[in-house]
Structures are given as structure tokens and as C-alpha cells.
Amino acid sequence: MPTLTPFAAIGAALAEEMRHDPTVLVFGEGVATKRHELVDEFGPARVRNTPLAEGIIAGTAAGAAATGLRPVIDLLFAPFLCYAMDELVNSAGKLRFISGGQFAFPMVTLAMTGGGWGVGAQHNHNNEAWFVHSPGLKVLMPSSAGDFKGLLKSAIRDDNPVLFFIDLALLHQPGEVPEGEHIVRLGMANVLRQGTDVTLVSYGKTVHACLAAAAQLADAGISAEVIDLRSLKPLDGAAIVASVHKTGRLVVVHEAARMAGVGAEIAAQVAEHAFASLRAPIIRLGGPDAPAAASHPLEQAFAPDVPAIFAAALSLCH
Amino acid sequence: MPTLTPFAAIGAALAEEMRHDPTVLVFGEGVATKRHELVDEFGPARVRNTPLAEGIIAGTAAGAAATGLRPVIDLLFAPFLCYAMDELVNSAGKLRFISGGQFAFPMVTLAMTGGGWGVGAQHNHNNEAWFVHSPGLKVLMPSSAGDFKGLLKSAIRDDNPVLFFIDLALLHQPGEVPEGEHIVRLGMANVLRQGTDVTLVSYGKTVHACLAAAAQLADAGISAEVIDLRSLKPLDGAAIVASVHKTGRLVVVHEAARMAGVGAEIAAQVAEHAFASLRAPIIRLGGPDAPAAASHPLEQAFAPDVPAIFAAALSLCH
Amino acid sequence: MNSESQAIDEIALLEQMLLVRAYEEAIVAGSVAGKIPGSCTSVGQEAAGVGVVSALHGDDLILTNHRSAAHLLARGADPGRLLAEVMGRATGYCKGKSGSLHISVRELGVMLTSTIVGGELSLVTGVALSQKMLGRTGIVTCFFGDGAACEGIFHESLNLASVWELPILYVCENNQWQAFVHRRETMKTEHVADWAAPYGIDHATVDGNDVLAVRNAALEAAEQVRRSGRPFLLESWTYRSRGHFEPDDQAYVDPTEHAAWLARDPIALSRQRLIDSGRLPREEAVALERRVRECIAAALAFAEASPLPAPGEMTTDVYA
Amino acid sequence: MNSESQAIDEIALLEQMLLVRAYEEAIVAGSVAGKIPGSCTSVGQEAAGVGVVSALHGDDLILTNHRSAAHLLARGADPGRLLAEVMGRATGYCKGKSGSLHISVRELGVMLTSTIVGGELSLVTGVALSQKMLGRTGIVTCFFGDGAACEGIFHESLNLASVWELPILYVCENNQWQAFVHRRETMKTEHVADWAAPYGIDHATVDGNDVLAVRNAALEAAEQVRRSGRPFLLESWTYRSRGHFEPDDQAYVDPTEHAAWLARDPIALSRQRLIDSGRLPREEAVALERRVRECIAAALAFAEASPLPAPGEMTTDVYA
Numbered sequence A, B: 001m002p003t004l005t006p007f008a009a010i011g012a013a014l015a016e017e018m019r020h021d022p023t024v025l026v027f028g029e030g031v032a033t034k035r036h037e038l039v040d041e042f043g044p045a046r047v048r049n050t051p052l053a054e055g056i057i058a059g060t061a062a063g064a065a066a067t068g069l070r071p072v073i074d075l076l077f078a079p080f081l082c083y084a085m086d087e088l089v090n091s092a093g094k095l096r097f098i099s100g101g102q103f104a105f106p107m108v109t110l111a112m113t114g115g116g117w118g119v120g121a122q123h124n125h126n127n128e129a130w131f132v133h134s135p136g137l138k139v140l141m142p143s144s145a146g147d148f149k150g151l152l153k154s155a156i157r158d159d160n161p162v163l164f165f166i167d168l169a170l171l172h173q174p175g176e177v178p179e180g181e182h183i184v185r186l187g188m189a190n191v192l193r194q195g196t197d198v199t200l201v202s203y204g205k206t207v208h209a210c211l212a213a214a215a216q217l218a219d220a221g222i223s224a225e226v227i228d229l230r231s232l233k234p235l236d237g238a239a240i241v242a243s244v245h246k247t248g249r250l251v252v253v254h255e256a257a258r259m260a261g262v263g264a265e266i267a268a269q270v271a272e273h274a275f276a277s278l279r280a281p282i283i284r285l286g287g288p289d290a291p292a293a294a295s296h297p298l299e300q301a302f303a304p305d306v307p308a309i310f311a312a313a314l315s316l317c318h
Numbered sequence C, D: 001m002n003s004e005s006q007a008i009d010e011i012a013l014l015e016q017m018l019l020v021r022a023y024e025e026a027i028v029a030g031s032v033a034g035k036i037p038g039s040c041t042s043v044g045q046e047a048a049g050v051g052v053v054s055a056l057h058g059d060d061l062i063l064t065n066h067r068s069a070a071h072l073l074a075r076g077a078d079p080g081r082l083l084a085e086v087m088g089r090a091t092g093y094c095k096g097k098s099g100s101l102h103i104s105v106r107e108l109g110v111m112l113t114s115t116i117v118g119g120e121l122s123l124v125t126g127v128a129l130s131q132k133m134l135g136r137t138g139i140v141t142c143f144f145g146d147g148a149a150c151e152g153i154f155h156e157s158l159n160l161a162s163v164w165e166l167p168i169l170y171v172c173e174n175n176q177w178q179a180f181v182h183r184r185e186t187m188k189t190e191h192v193a194d195w196a197a198p199y200g201i202d203h204a205t206v207d208g209n210d211v212l213a214v215r216n217a218a219l220e221a222a223e224q225v226r227r228s229g230r231p232f233l234l235e236s237w238t239y240r241s242r243g244h245f246e247p248d249d250q251a252y253v254d255p256t257e258h259a260a261w262l263a264r265d266p267i268a269l270s271r272q273r274l275i276d277s278g279r280l281p282r283e284e285a286v287a288l289e290r291r292v293r294e295c296i297a298a299a300l301a302f303a304e305a306s307p308l309p310a311p312g313e314m315t316t317d318v319y320a
């Protein structure tokens, strides 16, 4: 299988979908500069730089989506979504319902999250749970190059507003991407490793920490199942519940803060729907309830690491 | 005890704190019009109407808070917070940490949530969980006139940015408010009714539905404990865990959507810290994962009601 | 336009304004009676809305906001389905999910109505981009208030429309009020039109209480947008005669200013002009008014007889 | 100001500009060597920053952004503690929590630095409101870029500052670039100053590469803010000589434009003027440069020898 970085996988997905559908266009601050090969192929009308104004970028996308185009917008870093919340939440997320179904919003918003660039809390903030908590939106956050491509293609074809979060730490890590038309359906978790003693649920870069922890747990005689959510909304609750029915134990892992995060939702679903199978407390591992520091060691210590996941799983099994 | 509406209780808290501390000021779209008695007492410099621009209202509050004033701002309806997310989250919530502790942000943001006015999803949206999920903020949501006053006074005296959510349905319902200096400390849940069989945790208007359900449950021979969170951040996890240790059963109730809401957080904390005491699945009752409709019957059906709470609690006890 | 066609037009325009007024009065009465939820009425601004909409082509699109009755009715929306929407009935244009504040009627080109102040400004650029990129001919009209002009999104919208050369007719109904705050408290300039110039956007201010003046200014402005493919900002200088949201005692309103504007009521002005000039015989005016009242009475009956949405509608239309 | 004091001033200003340049070059070198994280340098904009700060009083306050080295150093910040911050050390002004993009130094009046583009514009009104309401004398200077001027908050900030009459000196460093996008692609006007007029805010544009011109324009502007208590917008017309964020190959930059601006390097201009006019003997210039290099070398040594923050710092300074 060919190898691509997620950055290149995103570029490939954009190019394929723009070829496939002339209504797809992409814009944002510097998109046309950073993806100039798209300008070369599709021209400046379909690949646009914008003024520095996240609100109108997102609003323009919503207005265009409702009237025949399929915009993909790049809002750069997740904290900058703060300037576009009205357009994403109040317009794209609600106007279909408010209008009684008169409009649909086929649009994709790209944003980077997480540590890895050492630039502090106004660039590094995992706020994906806000959008999971908001009606009418879909939320994706892949962990592998293949899923970056396959999920983005699905997102572009979806008729709903999709937030597509890019874990910065993964962006330039090459990974395998199936050749040809590679589509990953939205809303399906991916069981990356089968296990019987404990379920590790995660998304984004901490999926890889879970896989590493699972390998160490195997050495310690513990069989861990690893689930990569990929899609945070719709959330594949059934896959998680099925796994916990089997293992009876659950550790949820993400870089985002725990309070009212995606991990809380998963724990709550399991505590409701797999209670009878649960043999131990549910552990959530997440970043501290604090802004992310720029200083390298603090930044790196923010997300749960392999030893923490290993220890949590071990504590449940003993 | 004298009786006040929460609207009047808020006015009383503002007036007392403005008398008590000359650096307290209040501004927002129409504040000086709607609270003209404050203008009469404190003058137009401390009670200001603003242009219609939520971003700069919140940013001005943050800048003023960091430099010697204690602003209270009224952003009207919670969906309008979308225009102020950067100022609330990226500035007020993070700049203390980012600056290594050089600044503090003693400011209070008022916003109304929930059904009751029949004006649809761009006015009616319970998004309080966003702020619970954001670092550096505090989040309050009282259910009684007394708490409206006592918590707002504490919020104004607190040196941190506080989001103060006002459940619209309660705003004009009179309730008792203790006379004189009435302060309610932040971060303390309120056990409104003692019980031994099931714990009902809620905040805002659904607290009253829980109390009504608890009365009906008592008739059915079930002893329900009712906890009013009041403070969503800091969250009084200890009070909830202590209650579940006693009752072994938990129903969490709020108007906000369930997915990644405050109820998810509570369920997750209990599934981690009171697992051994839990005798039944945790049930969360919340609004649907949909925008709120304007149409009266749909609007009213949005929040969980007494029969739903009664049925949920009953199902856990049988 | 010769004076003959103007005469005909003005009677039609007057009828539309009367319809808007009667519609709003029905809502006010229903809301006093507790039968209809409160709303933001267009009373006093009928000429500003009707005049602009009369200047548009059938394939032009409209974005509006919470104060939309004149735009919707002038565009041909059925008052029965509008009232049904305001009353939260299943037969409303948005199935009762919107209520009064964000009524869209896609089949008439009234798109993406939003009650977030500034919402229309944030969405219009995208609608215009679709028109331009998909090669459609209609221009896009965006109605917004003087309050909306204070939101940051105003700046972002005008700047992008200018830089991307989007066919947008921005129409600011400067009605002097922004909910409970007077325009004077929120901006140093009187005219929102002044804010358009630095973006390189042409602009004009028109007497928003004179329906013919509005219509003519809008015809010219729309023509310029059509010809140039570029945005234009037209400001209607008008007044919100009733309160912000029903009920509203307007205790905060300066009675002198209020009285001065009431003396320039757009409907009375147009009616008087038509009668004085002999173009509208007094008995025809009376007949017109009766027709309009009957139309609204029928609409009200339709709305009141309409069913409420089924409970399941609470969760439909969330996703496509 | 007589020419004598100007002569003295310009040498001091040149020294500050040299310090900024040497500081930024140390960061670039360290970042190439993998020892220092990337950052947004002020290379090319030294005159724009130094000139304005030199015009401020000790009790004036400053808000700045991601491109802040000239403002911080001209204000007297210790290059050692700045470099320590950039390198994430505990001795940094923000304990290593900020890194390069949002360094505040409260003791010097550099307040609430934010890297959200527009953050400074949203916060400055509140800082100025405190100055005004608490009866403090200093004015507040707000540095922002031409890109920030495209954010909606620019409009909201200027409008509020105008309506509330806040003592703010807005300083736009129009460096032609907004990250990877040229100003030409984002606004029809060349000058951000043009956007100030409709708010009733006085404004001026100055050659941002001539440190004396900047200083004089800033002295005048600050004096007007002080006298009137009202905002003023000063635009420095300048250029970002290096990339947006290190490393940046600037492949997207028009080499002709780049070369033309490099030929007007603010440091070379000032140095040449001082030497040509005999005010700065060549050997003194060389000595100046050596002093600056030594200062930065010592600062770098301090930063490199400084400890990293303790792990527990991850959760301190969150709440007051």
C-alpha cells in the first residue's frame, strides 16, 4: 500500500473530491498558498485564500452549502473556531431544523488540535466535545493516514456540516493509505485490536498510545481490546457497549480535558447500557483541566501516555 | 423571608455589590434601559448600554477585569455567547495561565438558557457544558431565587471569570430570598431532599421537576435524594458520590442535550468513584440532540418532565 | 419609469404596506389576547421593506432577520402560512419550528433567515458566492438593522463581498433602535451607509418612509449590482414605531422623536399622496383596506384551525 | 524636538533596533539548530515597533500580539527572560507557559498579549476603560497587524472606543502580509488607516521603516490621545522581511517586492543616516553592534542555563 502523511492524504482527498464533484471548493487563510497544487489543477475560483476572518469564512461556507456548493474550509487551529461558533453552531447546525428542513449544509470544517508545535494554549486546545454537544453537527477525528483520507472523502459527500479535527502530532507522520477510491463510512468505530480483559477506547493520537499500552499489557498477561472512535458524532456507542459486554472493563483515553469531554459521554453510555457487564470502575484518562503550556516538557506531558494507560488498565484487572 | 423573582434577586445582588465595591460595573445591550434603577443609583459610567457586539462586550470585560475593574456583563441569550467565545475562552479563561499568573479575570457573564419564550433554537440552547469543558472558567446555574442572589454575589467577588446561566423559565417565578448579606459559596451542591433509594441530580428548572418526582416516588414507597448542583464548575463531585454511596442508584436530569453534557460528567464521575456502591445502571435524562423548536408543545416537551423522572427512578428501583 | 406606471405601482405598493400593517396588528392583538406569541413587528418600516422587494426580480434571493414581515409578504408569502408559523402550527412555512423570528420560504427565495443579529450578514456572502460560481443570474439582497451593523460580522461580510466581488445588495433598515438602545448610544455616525465607503462599496441613504423613494433607490442600486457584479449598500432611514418585541411599553422612548416619526407614517404618507393626486379615489382606498383586512382575517382563521406539530417533530429535520 | 535631542534619540533608537534584530537572529539560528522553537520574527519591522514605544510615557500601557519582540525590547524587557520564555524555561516572563507567541510583562505595562489575531483589539477597550474609570493617566497602545484589521473584532473595538471615548492609540503595523496571504488578497484598500475615518477616529499613515518618522508620528498621535481622551489610529507602512513563522522558505513571496523592501531596511536606513550626517562615527556604530551582540549572547546563555518548569506547573496559574 502506498504511504502518505495525513497532510498529503487530506490533499489527495480534496483533489479526488474536487475532480469528482465540480461544486466542491476549498477556502481559508492561506489554503491557496499551502495547497497550490490544487490551485494549479482547479483554478483560483475553487481554491481561495481569504481575509483573516473566521466568522465570515464559516458563514460563507454555510450560505454556499445551503445553495448548491460543497465547501471545505480550513480554520487552522481549533481555538480559532471560537470566532466561528455562531456560524457553525447557530447557522450550520440549527438552520435546517429551524427552517423545517428547507436547507441542508454539506460543508466540512478543518481544524488542528493538540500538542506538538510548542505554541501554547491559544493554538493548542482540544475542544471537539463542544461540537459533539451541539445539535446538527457531525464530528470526526481520525488517527491514521488512511482514515484521514477515507473519512474526509465521506465528510465532503455528506449533506451535513462536519467538523474534521486534525491531531497536529499526526499530521506529518506517514502511514498507509489504500489506493484508489478509499471511503470510510462515518459513525463507525474501528476495533484495532481484539481483547477480552479490558477495553481501551480512544481517538486521535492517543489511539497509538493505547495500542502501545495494549502490547505491554499483553506481556503482562492482560488482553486489551483497542477501539479507535474516529467518528465522535455520530458516536458508535454500540461498538463500545459490545466490547464492554465482552471485557467488563473500560478505560477511555483522550488529550482533551475530562470534564464534560467525549470520555464522559462514553463512560455514561457504558454505565447505562453495559452496567450489568461492568466488573470495575470506569477510568477516564484525559488532559488536565488547564490550558496547554508552550514549554516542551509540559506540553508533552499533557496527553495521557503509555505508562498511564498501562497502569490504569492494570489497576482495573487486579 | 421576603420574596423576590430571580430577576429582582439579580438586581438586588448587583446593587449590593456595586455599593460594596466601587470597581463593580455592569454593561451590555440594554442593561441601562432594563435596570434603570441601577443607573439612577450608580450613574451612567457604571451601568452602560453597549453597541450590539458581544465579542467586544466580553473582550472589554476581560481587559477591564485584568486591570482593576470587576465587570458584570449581560449577553442576553446563551446562543449569543457564540459571538464571545474567543474572549471568554481564549482570553478570560486562558490568559492567566499563559501569562504565568500575571493577570486575573474577576468578571461575570450573564446569559439565559432554556425554553419558555417560544422563540426557537437561536435563543434557546443550553450550552453550559461548553464552558464546563473549558479551562479557567467557573459555571453557575441556580434554581432558586435565593441562590440567584447568593451565588451572583459570590461570583462578583470571585477573582475568576464566571459564567452565570439563568434558566429563563425561572426568571419571573418569585421565591424566598434571605434578608441582608446573603452569600452562597461557589462549588457546593445543595441536597434539597434526603433519601436512601435513589439519587436525583439536577440543576436549573429541572431541579423542581426532580422535587416533584421525589414526592411522587415517596408515595410509591421510594425514598429519593434530590441534589441541586447550582455550581457546574467547580462541580461538587464529592456530594454526588456520597449520595450514591448511600442510595446506590443515580438519575441525572437536565434540559441540555445528553451527549457530552454535564450529566455525562456526573455519570462518569460516579462510574469511577462510586462504582462499588452502584446497584443499577445510571440513567441520564436530557433534552433531545436537536435544536429547540419554537412551537409551544414541542418547546415544553424538550426538557425531561416529572413523569419521565419518576419512571426512570422507578425502573432503577425495581 | 413614467408617472403612469408609478401611479399603478404605488397603489400596489400601498396595498402591500397595508397588508403588512394588518398582519402585524393581528399579531399584536393576538398576543395581547394571549393567543399568539410575541414578535418583532415591522410597523413603521413597511415602506422600507416593500419598496426594496418591489424592485427585485423573481430570481433574486433575499436574506432577512427577526423583523421580516414586510419582506416576506411583499415577496408573496401566504399570510396564512406565516401566521401559522408564528403560532407554531404544522402548516407554517417552517412547520412551526421557527416561530416568528426566523421564517425562511425557500420557494420564494427567502433564504436562511436568522435571528442572530448579524446572521444574515454572515450567510449572504456564501449565497452570493453560489450565485456567482454556479452562473445564476439573480442578485442577493440582505436586509439587516442598524444594530447588526455594529456586530463584527458586518465588517467581515462587507470586506469579503468587496474583495470577492459578490453580487449583494446590502439593505440596512436604520430604524433608530437596537432593541432597547438608541442608535445614538452605539455609533458616532448617523448613517450606516458611511461605513461602506472604505471597503470600496458604493452606497446611498434614502427616506425609508417614502415607498416610492425606496423603490427607486432600490431599482437603481439593484441595477448597479446586476451590472457590476459587486456589492452596494442602501440604507433606509426609518423608524420602529412599535416596541422591540411585543409587548413593549416603550417607556424608554423619547416621545418627541416618536411623535415626529409617527407624523411621517409611511402608509399615511403614501395614501395621502395617492388621494391628493387623484390617483386613488377615496372609496377605492377604503375598499383596498377592507380587502386587506379580509385577507388577514382569513389567514388568521387558517392558522388557528391548523394543527400543532406532532410530538415526533421535535427530532426531525436535524440531519439531512 | 530640536535636532540635538533627535540625534541622541536616533542613536538610542538604532541601538534598540539592533537589539531586536540580534535577538530575532539568535532565535532563527537557534531554531535552525533545533534548540529554540519557531517564532514570528519582527525582522524588517524594528523601526515600526521601536519608534512607537519610544514615544510612550512610563505609565502608558501596551497590548501586543504574536510579533512582539520590538515592543517588548524597546519597552525594556530583559532579553534573557524573553529568550527563556521562548525556550519554555521557568525563568521566562510567563514561566515558560506562553512561549514566544503571547509574552506579557505586566511590570513594564505590556498587558494581556494574545496570539489570537484580533485578541489585542478585543482586550484593549477594557484596559482603556480601567484607565479612564480609575482615573489613571497613561494611555493604552494597541499593536495589531493588517490581518487583524480584517477580523470583525476590529470593527467592534474601534466603534466602542469611539463611542465610549477611550484613550487608545491603535497602531497597525501594515507589513503587507497576513501569514501566507498578501494584503492585496484580503482588502481593496491599501491602507488600514482608511478604515478608521467612519468611526470618527483620526488617523495617519507613516513610513514604518523610518524610525524617526514613526517616532514623530507616534509622539503626535499619543499627544492627541492624551489631550482628547479619544482613540487615534496610526498605521506604520512596513514589511515583514522574513517568513511568517520560522522556518518559512517564503516561496510564495514576490521576489521583486521583497527586494524593494529589503533595500529600505529600517536599520540600514537609520545607520546610514546617522553616519552620513556625522552624528554616529563609524567606529561607534561598530562598537554599538558589538555591545548588542554581547548582550544577546549573555541573554542566550542565561536562557539556556535556566531550568525547565517543574511538572506541577502544568496545573498552576489556572485559577486566581
Ligand SMILES: Cc1ncc(C[n+]2csc(CCOP(=O)(O)OP(=O)(O)O)c2C)c(N)n1
Residues within 6 Å of the ligand: B029, B052, B054, B076, B080, B083, C040, C066, C067, C115, C116, C117, C118, C144, C145, C146, C147, C148, C149, C175, C177, C178, C179, C240
Ligand atoms: C447576536 C445577537 N445579539 C442580541 C440579540 C437580541 N436582539 C434581537 S433583535 C435586537 C436588536 C437588533 O437591532 P437592529 O439590528 O437595529 O434591528 P431592529 O430590531 O432594529 O430591526 C437584539 C439586541 C440577538 N438576537 N442576537
Ligand SMILES: Cc1ncc(C[n+]2csc(CCOP(=O)(O)OP(=O)(O)O)c2C)c(N)n1
Residues within 6 Å of the ligand: A029, A052, A054, A076, A080, A083, D040, D066, D067, D115, D116, D117, D118, D144, D145, D146, D147, D148, D149, D175, D177, D178, D179, D240
Ligand atoms: C484568530 C486567528 N486566526 C488565525 C491565526 C493564525 N495566524 C497567526 S498570525 C497570522 C497572520 C496575522 O497577520 P497580521 O495581523 O497582519 O499580523 P502579522 O503576522 O503580519 O504581524 C495568522 C493567520 C491566529 N493566530 N488567530
Ligand SMILES: [Mg+2]
Residues within 6 Å of the ligand: C145, C146, C147, C173, C174, C175, C176, C177, C178, C179
Ligand atoms: Mg434597528
Ligand SMILES: [Mg+2]
Residues within 6 Å of the ligand: D145, D146, D147, D173, D174, D175, D176, D177, D178, D179
Ligand atoms: Mg501583517
